[in-house]
Amino acid sequence: xxxxxxxxxxxxxxxxxxxxxxxxxxxxxxxxxxxxxxxxxxxxxxxxxxxxxxxxxxxxxxxxxxxxxxxxxxxxxxxxxxxxxxxxxxxxxxxxxxxxxxxxxxxxxxxxxxxxxxxxxxxxxxxxxxxxxxxxxxxxxxxxxxxxxxxxxxxxxxxxxxxxxxxxxxxxxxxxxxxxxxxxxxxxxxxxxxxxxxxxxxxxxxxxxxxxxxxxxxxxxxxxxxxxxxxxxxxxxxxxxxxxxxxxxxxxxxxxxxxxxxxxxxxxxxxxxxxxxxxxxxxxxxxxxxxxxxxxxxxxxxxxxxxxxxxxxxxxxxxxxxxxxxxxxxxxxxxxxxxxxxxxxxxxxxxxxxxxxxxxxxxxxxxxxxxxx
Amino acid sequence: xxxxxxxxxxxxxxxxxxxxxxxxxxxxxxxxxxxxxxxxxxxxxxxxxxxxxxxxxxxxxxxxxxxxxxxxxxxxxxxxxxxxxxxxxxxxxxxxxxxxxxxxxxxxxxxxxxxxxxxxxxxxxxxxxxxxxxxxxxxxxxxxxxxxxxxxxxxxxxxxxxxxxxxxxxxxxxxxxxxxxxxxxxxxxxxxxxxxxxxxxxxxxxxxxxxxxxxxxxxxxxxxxxxxxxxxxxxxxxxxxxxxxxxxxxxxxxxxxxxxxxxxxxxxxxxxxxxxxxxxxxxxxxxxxxxxxxxxxxxxxxxxxxxxxxxxxxxxxxxxxxxxxxxxxxxxxxxxxxxxxxxxxxxxxxxxxxxxxxxxxxxxxxxxxxxxxxxxxxxxxxxxxxxxxxxxxxxxxxxxxxxxxxxxxxxxxxxxxxxxxxxxxxxxxxxxxxxxxxxxxxxxxxxxxxxxxxxxxxx
Ligand SMILES: Cc1cc2nc3c(=O)[nH]c(=O)nc-3n(C[C@H](O)[C@H](O)[C@H](O)COP(=O)(O)OP(=O)(O)OC[C@H]3O[C@@H](n4cnc5c(N)ncnc54)[C@H](O)[C@@H]3O)c2cc1C
Ligand code: SF4
Ligand code: SF4
Numbered sequence: 001x002x003x004x005x006x007x008x009x010x011x012x013x014x015x016x017x018x019x020x021x022x023x024x025x026x027x028x029x030x031x032x033x034x035x036x037x038x039x040x041x042x043x044x045x046x047x048x049x050x051x052x053x054x055x056x057x058x059x060x061x062x063x064x065x066x067x068x069x070x071x072x073x074x075x076x077x078x079x080x081x082x083x084x085x086x087x088x089x090x091x092x093x094x095x096x097x098x099x100x101x102x103x104x105x106x107x108x109x110x111x112x113x114x115x116x117x118x119x120x121x122x123x124x125x126x127x128x129x130x131x132x133x134x135x136x137x138x139x140x141x142x143x144x145x146x147x148x149x150x151x152x153x154x155x156x157x158x159x160x161x162x163x164x165x166x167x168x169x170x171x172x173x174x175x176x177x178x179x180x181x182x183x184x185x186x187x188x189x190x191x192x193x194x195x196x197x198x199x200x201x202x203x204x205x206x207x208x209x210x211x212x213x214x215x216x217x218x219x220x221x222x223x224x225x226x227x228x229x230x231x232x233x234x235x236x237x238x239x240x241x242x243x244x245x246x247x248x249x250x251x252x253x254x255x256x257x258x259x260x261x262x263x264x265x266x267x268x269x270x271x272x273x274x275x276x277x278x279x280x281x282x283x284x285x286x287x288x289x290x291x292x293x294x295x296x297x298x299x300x301x302x303x304x305x306x307x308x309x310x311x312x313x314x315x316x317x318x319x320x321x322x323x324x325x326x327x328x329x330x331x332x333x334x335x336x337x338x339x340x341x342x343x344x345x346x347x348x349x350x351x352x353x354x355x356x357x358x359x360x361x362x363x364x365x366x367x368x369x370x371x372x373x
Numbered sequence: 374x375x376x377x378x379x380x381x382x383x384x385x386x387x388x389x390x391x392x393x394x395x396x397x398x399x400x401x402x403x404x405x406x407x408x409x410x411x412x413x414x415x416x417x418x419x420x421x422x423x424x425x426x427x428x429x430x431x432x433x434x435x436x437x438x439x440x441x442x443x444x445x446x447x448x449x450x451x452x453x454x455x456x457x458x459x460x461x462x463x464x465x466x467x468x469x470x471x472x473x474x475x476x477x478x479x480x481x482x483x484x485x486x487x488x489x490x491x492x493x494x495x496x497x498x499x500x501x502x503x504x505x506x507x508x509x510x511x512x513x514x515x516x517x518x519x520x521x522x523x524x525x526x527x528x529x530x531x532x533x534x535x536x537x538x539x540x541x542x543x544x545x546x547x548x549x550x551x552x553x554x555x556x557x558x559x560x561x562x563x564x565x566x567x568x569x570x571x572x573x574x575x576x577x578x579x580x581x582x583x584x585x586x587x588x589x590x591x592x593x594x595x596x597x598x599x600x601x602x603x604x605x606x607x608x609x610x611x612x613x614x615x616x617x618x619x620x621x622x623x624x625x626x627x628x629x630x631x632x633x634x635x636x637x638x639x640x641x642x643x644x645x646x647x648x649x650x651x652x653x654x655x656x657x658x659x660x661x662x663x664x665x666x667x668x669x670x671x672x673x674x675x676x677x678x679x680x681x682x683x684x685x686x687x688x689x690x691x692x693x694x695x696x697x698x699x700x701x702x703x704x705x706x707x708x709x710x711x712x713x714x715x716x717x718x719x720x721x722x723x724x725x726x727x728x729x730x731x732x733x734x735x736x737x738x739x740x741x742x743x744x745x746x747x748x749x750x751x752x753x754x755x756x757x758x759x760x761x762x763x764x765x766x767x768x769x770x771x772x773x774x775x776x777x778x779x780x781x782x783x784x785x786x787x788x789x790x791x792x793x794x795x796x797x798x799x800x801x802x803x804x805x806x807x808x809x810x811x812x813x814x815x816x817x818x819x820x821x822x823x824x825x826x827x828x829x830x831x832x
């Protein structure tokens with residue numbers, strides 16, 4: 001954070017690369033300059049210098065950043081790759097000073113105690129999913145918290161498991177032994193807890209001899225990649241491979257579909273084409289792009305724990321704006337590849353009264369819907 | 374009177390703030406301005422809401438500070454006497470584009486970036502004159518300070534491209550100016566009495582613009598650049614004269630700066646030109662080369678070979694290299710005196726810039742833009758500073774102030790002048806003209822609520 005004063009507050013970071021719309025979710029939501037990336041950096045610096053006192057509002061400014069990385073993509077300065085690190089460091093400082101706002105404290109405490117942000121019992125993690133425990137299989141399927149506890153995430157997991165089984169892929173899950181991947185914990189600045197979680201997952205996976213991991217959630221994908229020592233795949237890559245190798249053959253689906261790029265898959269890990277290849281492999285499916293796509297994608301607003309505490313909620317929420325943007329393409333389906341995006345966009349479609357016009361479906365659900373052989 | 378509650382009643386709770394954080398951010402800008410905090414920040418969503426805010430402020434004599442992106446780097450949208458900051462960026466609709474009439478009608482929050490993207494997507498054969506300010510700057514903010522863009526060499530200051538205005542006057546009346554005052558079309562402010570002049574260049578002291586009609590121009594499919602390099606600044610004015618004589622150039626930019634080393638002690642004249650076909654481009658290129666052939670023959674200048682990377686950098690629109698100047702000292706800021714000077718004063722201005730930089734032991738940069746066919750130019754005296762080093766900020770401030778003085782000595786006028794320079798201008802201005810400015814303001818804004826402190830003529 002030594003260099004945080006280098007931000008000029010010029011605002012390039014607010015936009016996608018064509019400057020068409022505001023692309024920083026909290027700024028697009030609240031529109032006060034304080035919620036822009038530059039405003040957030042200036043206020044962080046002012047807080048660290050003692051020019052601005054800590055307050056509930058400041059915590060909302062700092063924690064409403066979804067860590068979507070649009071700013072890092074579009075800032076024109078040499079330090080651009082450090083912007084999100086600065087925000088994470090600011091959060092760490094807040095936590096270290098014992099100033100964590102209640103919504104962050106609860107989130108972290110629940111993970112510390114129960115291994116998930118909702119504080120739900122560990123045994124509920126996978127007791128609903130009929131999938132075998134990992135036992136030296138080719139792949140470990142890592143569910144992540146959203147796919148373990150949240151309804152929409154669970155349906156993603158069920159669908160993907162069905163496809164894997166039908167394609168004859170050798171895989172298993174960790175069940176109760178799976179622990180939060182820690183991606184959001186890291187982004188919220190609790191680096192100690194992140195390391196604990198990472199160590200725990202690493203130990204469990206190493207002891208079982210896991211070498212290849214499939215993550216459904218891009219957040220989990222991102223975290224497990226940083227664990228090192230495992231070959232990690234996102235489920236969209238596996239789906240694409242299964243289709244390309246002819247192990248599954250999608251049936252026809254005469255629908256117009258648009259694809260929403262998740263930040264932790266796209267901007268963080270450069271996976272833009274595999275999910276599109278999956279969709280394009282479906283006969284009859286017409287893939288249309290939203291104005292903001294790939295590295296310019298507009299975050300659903302769920303990152304950095306916001307899929308739980310949702311500081312960006314309301315009629316101007318990024319998720320609602322994103323659903324409107326999707327509807328403008330004429331798409332009947334918004335395809336997603338992340339459980340957080342799925343829940344955020346699904347709720348938003350309901351709130352916007354667009355549920356009948358655009359269905360939010362994940363890649364596996366679409367593949368199953370068109371029928372596979 | 375509970376002003377906060379009254380503002381909430383007008384725009385809704387979500388769009389009013391009296392939180393320290395917003396007050397802090399709106400009390401400073403990306404330049405060196407740091408002032409007292411405002412009392413409130415409010416974000417209206419319509420002209421009617423602006424009107425209600427103005428009526429409220431008028432009733433209780435509270436200063437109002439209209440804000441676009443606050444990117445002038447001279448604190449023109451930062452409150453001087455506290456009051457209510459009116460951030461207009463929620464009003465960001467592009468209301469109309471008249472393709473055949475080549476104009477657009479926009480709200481004040483429309484950013485340069487948004488208008489560019491919208492036209493490129495929907496009207497690819499139209500464009501507006503785009504400054505090299507960050508794309509987050511508003512079109513209206515730029516017009517209101519007499520900005521210059523990439524079409525200014527062809528058509529003059531961006532403020533001459535106004536085709537109509539809707540303004541909430543300081544007393545709360547909504548007023549339309551130009552053809553839109555009596556016709557559904559926004560094609561021109563002429564042939565009526567030229568009321569637009571009461572609002573352009575006044576820094577929001579005469580009313581809040583809620584709609585702007587703006588001229589658009591043909592956008593050619595191809596754009597190219599040639600960079601002419603000279604080591605004698607004395608020859609720049611003549612080079613510019615020759616180039617502009619061809620009427621082949623779109624934009625003409627001058628540049629001189631010590632970094633990177635390859636640019637040290639030479640002046641670059643960047644000549645942008647465009648065409649709908651390769652043939653048109655090549656024809657223009659030839660004309661431009663021929664215009665300065667005498668300098669090439671005498672070896673006083675020559676065209677630079679541009680690698681594709683460098684060329685791409687030069688062709689970026691807006692040129693982010695101008696913004697990146699803020700990072701040359703890894704310090705997050707720069708300030709500049711944009712001197713509007715006769716082109717013939719280029720060499721003298723450059724000499725002064727270097728002297729000032731040397732005296733203040735500070736690095737410098739210069740970027741200039743020709744306005745009209747050499748009718749004048751914007752010559753920037755730019756100084757980067759380090760936001761984490763107060764001494765460097767002080768040095769930049771002193772250098773800036775000296776540059777304002779130098780500009781006036783050159784017979785030029787500081788553009789978008791900060792308070793200090795506004796005073797210098799008013800002191801030197803024809804007394805009757807200054808008095809006229811005061812009278813106009815008094816007439817429009819009897820309670821003195823609009824961006825007070827700016828353009829204030831001492832009694
Ligand atoms: C890196 C950099 C490069 C730049 N390059 C250029 C350039 O190439 N050309 C150029 O012309 N400028 C340039 N600028 C200067 C400036 O940023 C731009 O002119 C910019 O367009 C100003 O717009 P803004 O939205 O920031 O205006 P603001 O600073 O917000 O407003 C300007 C003035 O207008 C008033 N105002 C704003 N909106 C309204 C309204 N609706 N009604 C009434 N008053 C209002 C404000 O109170 C203020 O006094 C540059 C700036 C930077 C930082
Ligand atoms: S983060 Fe970069 S792009 Fe954003 S305001 Fe700061 S300097 Fe500008
Ligand atoms: S990471 Fe995303 S939400 Fe956070 S400041 Fe950057 S653009 Fe905004």
